Amino acid sequence: MVDQSAVGREFTPVTARVEPGRLRFFLDTLGETNPVYRDGSAAPVPPTYLFCLEMMDAPDPFEFLTALGIDLARVLHGEQRFDYHAPVVVGDTLTFRPRVTGVTDKKGGAMTLIVVDTPVTNQNGVHVADVSRTIVVRNARPS
Amino acid sequence: MSSAPAVGDRIVHKEFPPITRHRLALYCGASGDHNPIHVDIDFAKAAGFPDVFAHGMLVMGYLGQALTDAVTPSRIRSFSTRFAAITQLGAALTCEGTVTELIEQGGEKRARLALTTKDQNGEIKLAGEAIIAL
Numbered sequence: 001m002v003d004q005s006a007v008g009r010e011f012t013p014v015t016a017r018v019e020p021g022r023l024r025f026f027l028d029t030l031g032e033t034n035p036v037y038r039d040g041s042a043a044p045v046p047p048t049y050l051f052c053l054e055m056m057d058a059p060d061p062f063e064f065l066t067a068l069g070i071d072l073a074r075v076l077h078g079e080q081r082f083d084y085h086a087p088v089v090v091g092d093t094l095t096f097r098p099r100v101t102g103v104t105d106k107k108g109g110a111m112t113l114i115v116v117d118t119p120v121t122n123q124n125g126v127h128v129a130d131v132s133r134t135i136v137v138r139n140a141r142p143s
Numbered sequence: 144m145s146s147a148p149a150v151g152d153r154i155v156h157k158e159f160p161p162i163t164r165h166r167l168a169l170y171c172g173a174s175g176d177h178n179p180i181h182v183d184i185d186f187a188k189a190a191g192f193p194d195v196f197a198h199g200m201l202v203m204g205y206l207g208q209a210l211t212d213a214v215t216p217s218r219i220r221s222f223s224t225r226f227a228a229i230t231q232l233g234a235a236l237t238c239e240g241t242v243t244e245l246i247e248q249g250g251e252k253r254a255r256l257a258l259t260t261k262d263q264n265g266e267i268k269l270a271g272e273a274i275i276a277l
Contacts, residue, residue, distance in 0.1 A: 022173075029166070029173040030204050031159070034211060044216040047207035051200055056175030072178060073190035077199035081223035132223075 001139055002068050002112050006100050011064050014096040016057035018045060023090060026052060042089045047082060050120060050131050054096040064098060064116060070137055078113055079134035086128040093123040096131070112137040147277055148242045148254055155240025155256065157209035161233050162197050170201045197230035202269055206260050209238035214275045220253060224260075224271030234262040240273065252277040 026049060027037055037043050045053075055061040065072055088094065102115035113134055120129040148154050164182075171182050176198055179186040187195045203224050210222065230236070237260070244255040253274050260269035 026173040026204075029169040030201075030208055032208050034208070036211070036215060046204065047211060047216060047219055047222045048200055048204045052174040052176070054175075055177075058175075061175060061177065073180060073186065075178075076229075077226050079223070079225045080200065080203055081221065083221045084219055087217055 001109065002070065002103055002114060002137065004103055006068055006103050006114070009067065009100045011067065011098045012059065014054050014058045016053040016094050016096065018053065018088065018090050018092045018094070020090050022056065023049070041091060045088050050082060050088065050094070050129055051080065051133070053094060054118065054131070064100070068114070074138045076136040076138065077133065078136040081132040083130040084128070086122070086126050088122070088128050094128065095121050110139055112139060150242050150245060153239060153241045155209050155213045155238065155258065157212055157238050159205050159236045159238070161235045162230065164195065164232065167195060167197060167201070170198055174198065174200060176200060194232060196232065197234065199226040202230050202236065202260055205236055206238045206258055206269055206271065210240060210258065210273055213240070218276045220249070220274040220276060222271070222273045224258065224269045227267050227270050230262065230268045234268070236268065237261050248274070
């Protein structure tokens with residue numbers, strides 16, 4: 001089981017470019033027709049897209065699970081948060097720096113909640129967002 | 144938004160078509176989340192689930208779409224959710240957002256929205272919040 005010693009663990013930074021073709025695939029998948037997202041070169045990204053960019057361009061998108069010895073099959077997404085500080089638009093190159101900031105046992109150890117906080121900066125060094133995910137590890141087999 | 148909202152106003156409301164296996168496969172590719180639990184029934188069963196189920200972030204993506212139908216993306220200051228329950232295949236989701244508070248923060252007028260995503264049975268899948276600049 002993951003314990004407090006995991007807090008502070010940092011993982012390989014991920015650099016991702018906001019590519020128009022990949023973004024269009026995402027928009028089409030969600031049935032998103034809002035013209036604001038298809039408005040040429042300076043189009044903004046949808047509010048959850050930062051999460052995708054990090055996974056798409058990570059050499060190992062599940063690195064933090066492997067590093068902490070967590071089985072992918074036992075993981076659920078518990079919470080997700082985005083704080084937006086500056087615009088992210090098509091053409092930007094973003095860097096994600098994930099770090100474990102919390103480990104909490106729940107239900108007598110049946111579940112462990114792990115918080116990974118990820119500051120995001122752009123190609124100009126601007127801190128554009130903070131992304132925070134909480135994953136739930138199911139430590140016990142479901143009955 | 145065409146005018147300043149008031150506490151209690153429901154400014155976000157959107158319904159989405161039922162979630163299909165095809166949609167989950169597309170989202171797997173489009174999002175970079177290749178966790179097989181959402182697309183491979185054998186993997187899902189071995190993990191103790193009766194079938195594949197939707198990515199939480201697909202459901203949050205729908206909620207984000209409902210939000211930015213009402214609020215232009217550059218006005219969203221934060222967006223967060225708790226994944227309250229697994230979203231099953233076939234779920235037809237309704238996303239809603241209601242103004243709960245008007246605040247001054249960061250030198251601007253902002254509103255706090257309470258957000259929910261429910262399935263066709265009214266079960267809450269996501270419960271969240273957004274802060275938007277007015």
